[in-house]
Amino acid sequence: MPNPYDAIIVGGGHNGLAAAAYLGRAGLRTVVLEQRGVLGGAAVSQQPWPGYTISTLSYVLSLMPPEVLHELELRRHGLHLYPLAADYYVPFPDGSHLLLTKDPQQAFAAIARFSRKDADAWPRFSALLARVARLVRPLLLMTPPAVGAKSPEDLLELARFAWKLRGLDVTGTAEFVKVMTLSVAELLDEWFESPQVKAARCVSGAIGTYGGPYTPGTAYVLLHHYLGEVDGQMAEWAFVRGGMGAVSAAIAADAREHGAEIKTGTRVVRILARDGRAEGVLCGNGTELRAACVVSSAHPQLTLGELIEAAQLPESFRTAIARYKSRSGTVKINLALGEAPRFDGLSQEESALAARSFIQLCDSMEYLERAFDDAKYGRPSAAPYSDGVLPTMADDSLAPPGKHVMSCFTQYVPAAWSQASHAPELEAYADRVIDGYARFAPNLKSAIEQREVIGPYQMEQEYGLVGGNIMHGDLTLDQLFSWRPVAGYADYRTPLRGLYLCGAGTHPGGGVSGINARNASREIVKDWKRLKRS
Ligand SMILES: Cc1cc2nc3c(=O)[nH]c(=O)nc-3n(C[C@H](O)[C@H](O)[C@H](O)COP(=O)(O)OP(=O)(O)OC[C@H]3O[C@@H](n4cnc5c(N)ncnc54)[C@H](O)[C@@H]3O)c2cc1C
Incomplete structure (x- = not known):
């Protein structure tokens, strides 16, 4: 045969x-x-509860390049995207908040409430990320050369690689090295003075990383999350219908x-x-x-x-x-909500934007660093970081009318938790995440009809994500x-x-x-x- x-x-x-x-x-x-x-x-996507569809683990799309979308004809196969309305909604303990969209005027006004200097720096920082991203993006689609190998084929590949970097000048090289090696905190400290702006920006450097914002190399993680696009809009993220x-x-x-x-x-x-x-x-x-x-x-x-x-x-x-x-301190929490969370202190227009953005539980770089410190020393974060989204604000296929799902990407539990289920401690940790959100969305707790908490052990055992x-x-x-x-x-x-x-x-x-x-x-x-x- x-x-x-x-x-x-x-x-x-x-x-x-x-x-x-x-x-x-x-x-x-x-x-x-x-x-x-x-x-x-x-x-x-799975249906853990009748009437609800949730993105069990990953929750937003950006990193898929147009090449893959077009070559595999994904739109023809039913892929439908809803770009997020704003990048971040970050509430602070004193009742203030930072809500940032890609509209330069809106971003300027929002940041200027905390620092005029940072409002000026914001577009220049975004331009820096865009410059480095434009340099790195073509490298993503190539097969990396074997640096150090001496065969003619390898040397040719290396030359091709060097050619792709030909746009780099002396300043560009310095920027590139910084983004590839610094901690996200060091990078942000170079550009901004306001703790609120740094709080909004630092989380992308820690997502999925077993490190805090002061861990070297996290500036690259920030860039990694900046490399994508949706419909030609760089660094955009989108919900996927279904x-x-x-x-x-x-x-x-x-x-x-x-x-x-x-x-x-x-x-x-x-x-x-x-x-x-x-x-x-x-x-x-x-x-x-x-x-x-x-x-x-x-x-x-x-x-x-x-x-x-x-x-x-x-x-x-x-x-x-x-x-x-292959380590992790990530815990995914999925919620079925009887009603949408109502955020304190936002106008109706702001509320609508906030509900279609990344709703961030991290009010400073120190908050995030402390959350990691706990895990580093063997404890789950006393005050966890969370990146929450409400996909039902865009997609009506996921929940019964009037109801919602909330997806919370959270950190940190100790990396060693990938070795055992720690189920009761994970539930207590999830309570702390929800308490954190409830401080500025007081109706959240009573809105929760169902919840699911997935830690590193389940990610490894069920999904093959080693170390979670x-x-x-x-x-x-x-x-x-x-x-x-x-x-x-x-x-x-x-x-x-x-x-x-x-x-x-x-x-x-x-x-x-x-x-x-x-x-x-x-x-x-x-x-x-x-x-x-x-
Ligand atoms: C909680 C969480 C949130 C995330 N959020 C996002 C996000 O919002 N956006 C984003 O872009 N990325 C996100 N990511 C990352 C992203 O989802 C993954 O990096 C990506 O999906 C990995 O895809 P993959 O196909 O390479 O591997 P996987 O999706 O891990 O697929 C590997 C498959 O192999 C199967 N497998 C393993 N061993 C065997 C075996 N022996 N026999 C048969 N099958 C086997 C597994 O069951 C699995 O289905 C997130 C990931 C997690 C865990």
Whole structure:
């Protein structure tokens, strides 16, 4: 019997599905194997309570570039986006607040209430981020060169990379280095004086990171969240109609249209290999499937540490993968609300904007740093940080009329909580998040009809997010670009011929982008053509 498949894809998160779509378009016969009963991985919509649909983990879209949206025809497959109305709504303990939209005049007036100097600096700071983002964005779509390798092919790739940076002048280089290495607090201190403005800006540097705003490297995390766009508007974020699972569903539709077979409830327990080459997989139900290539969107430490017999990989490589950092203090809290929260002290117009923005529980950089300090010393945050959104303000498909869902992305619990469920402590932690919001939205508590609290242990056990890390591994310079997941293997290949990675643990890191799969598929197709010719 000839093999029915050319490529077996491990994991039906959005990247695994996108790999199937891209490879299918290139003519490969693909099958996607997803362990859970539902597709999407961390980009998933589920119905935990009758009448409500929630984005269980990821909650807003931005990082998916137009290339992926267009190539996979996601709009034709039903993807519909609702851009957020404002960037931030940050209430402060003294009753004041900062509500920031992309309208320069509105932002100027809002910031000037705290500092005229910062109001002047705000557009210049945004321009700085935009300059560095424009430099970095083309790098996201390329296969990173193996820095330090000396083969003519590698040197050519390095030259191509250097060419992409040709726009950098002396000042630009300095800006680039700062953003890549500083802590977000140091960067913001250079630009702003008002604690309120810094509070609004610093959180993007800590999202998904096991570090506080004073942790070196968090300025890059801020940039990472600035690299996306919605409908041509840079750094914009959007709700997805039907929740984030609708992104995965649209990609799955495209993959199926290009011949992919997609099996849920199918766990891969072993990647089969012989003579240094991957040749198939063994599933939990005992079925063996064979193909010329195996493409894994699962976390690198699962793929290379658990699914492959150790003897198949060089020891130095296994050590590097074991050292790969994948930690987290993230807890996701999803709420079903009987009514919308009413925010104290806002005009009707401001209220409408605030309800369609990131509703932030973090009133200063020190607040965020203290929240992390607790976790660093083994305790959940006494006063957690939260980024809350109300997708039902834009999307009426998620809840019964008049009712709402609220999605809270919160930090921090100790990284060690990925090792045990800590269920009662997580509930107490969630109470503190809700208490925090209730201080400026007094009706919130009584509006809550249902809640779900998902900590690092559940993220690891149920979703395969090792350490609960939302990005399949920390976004630190040593684990970015040519060093993601490990040096010498950022080109989506592994030491085992025919085994590729395509998930968030590869360049350019996490987020619902599909870029990892797009880049990986390009390399797989190159090898596939070579294999066919030989
Ligand atoms: C709480 C949270 C909030 C987030 N918020 C956002 C956000 O708002 N916006 C954003 O852009 N990003 C966000 N992210 C990050 C983003 O969701 C992820 O980085 C991205 O979805 C990862 O996609 P992926 O396809 O690479 O991996 P995953 O989505 O993790 O998919 C991997 C899949 O592989 C499956 N799998 C693993 N092992 C096996 C096996 N042995 N056999 C079969 N299947 C297997 C898993 O079940 C999973 O479905 C968030 C993540 C989390 C956790």
